[in-house]
Amino acid sequence: MKFYSVRQKNSLVKLQEAVMNGIAPDGGLYMPSQIPRLPDNFFKKAGSMSFQDIAFEISKNFFVPDLPQNVLKKIVEESFNFDLPLIELDKQLYVFELFHGPTCAFKDFAARFMARLLSFFAEKSRQEITILVATSGDTGSAVASGFLNVDNIKVIILYPSGKVSPLQEKQLTGMSGNVIAIEVQGSFDDCQKLAKQTFLDEELRKKMTLTSANSINIARLLPQSFYYVYLCARLKLKNIPLVVSVPSGNFGNLTAGVIAKRMGAPISKFIASTNTNSVVPEYLETGNFKPRTSISTISNAMDVGNPSNFSRMLELYDDDVEKMRADICGAIFSDSQTRDAIANVFNRYQYIMDPHGAVAYLGLIEFIKTFQEYTGVFLETAHPAKFFEEVEKVIKTPVPMPDRLKNYLEREKQAVFLNNDFDELKNFLLRQF
């Protein structure tokens, strides 16, 4: 499979180049040159397949022969070695828990896969690779954990000072070894912008092999499509339309869902559920895309004012808002609606949602009120204990803390503090190499 930049559709690159570059030299995001359709009988047998088996079947289409089949199999097995429960909360209402990986957020799926893929290419090309990642909270820790102590790889995390939860900060800054955390005096968008400037800087590119682990990297995007296929296989819906509500920020998760649909996953509708950082739902409403500065909310991993995967969404829908509307509905919720949803769902089902999942739940409920024939699934992208301060205030009950999160709390913060200034970052990076 070859990959192209959305800005230059006729020049194709190989997997290794797309993954190592992260973003194309022209500043565009990579897309696969085709989205192979799963065979018609796939879903018949998939009902009895494990997630790892399904992931391997799909990923072969994209990654073999660039990766030898046995290497891919090992990568899939090591990356996806945790649970993936689908829980029925009510009739035709499900929550798909994507947070059972080591850092308790759905980003573990993609980060673990990408780490192993890159480590293979680093070894093959005998280069040290530097991973630069801007994070609004969860990406950084998933990436750091995925890459921790992987040979030939250095990880640099940029996170916005004071804008991540205390636990998230511990997860970001408590790593040592090959991971450096940089606390930036600015917003997540500033961090993302600094990362983009770094990737496009000639001098830095000459000194080091830099790549991105944000969802702009195709190796992070594609693995997220696997669980949508698995979801459809588990549900085995016949002639009942399925709607999936996706709590969205940079829109990697939702873009991966659309890719799964193009592969043949029977998903009728997606809901792009956002907090007040709602530029995509607004685009669906008005046809105008107006990025803006992000606003802080309690679902902070979705505080994105200029979602990087939007260009991929446009590409998938030929720049046509009508086509996008046929598949995707937008929904926008405030923090107070999110808190009410957490309380209501806890009282009604004794189920504890985190603020991100709660936004998705709200989007789903709003849709199903009007379209009752649908079976609805919302994605729960983080363990509620990651946001226990907020959640406990609302449900007035302690949130059980998984051991793997407790361990982070005991670590010490190690971070480099920098202003929101590209030259400062550049000088810092130059001193590292």
Ligand SMILES: *Cc1c(COP(=O)(O)O)cnc(C)c1O
């Ligand atoms: C990153 C993240 C999101 C947003 O996912 P995108 O792919 O960026 O849209 C939602 N929830 C949680 C918990 C996250 O960490």
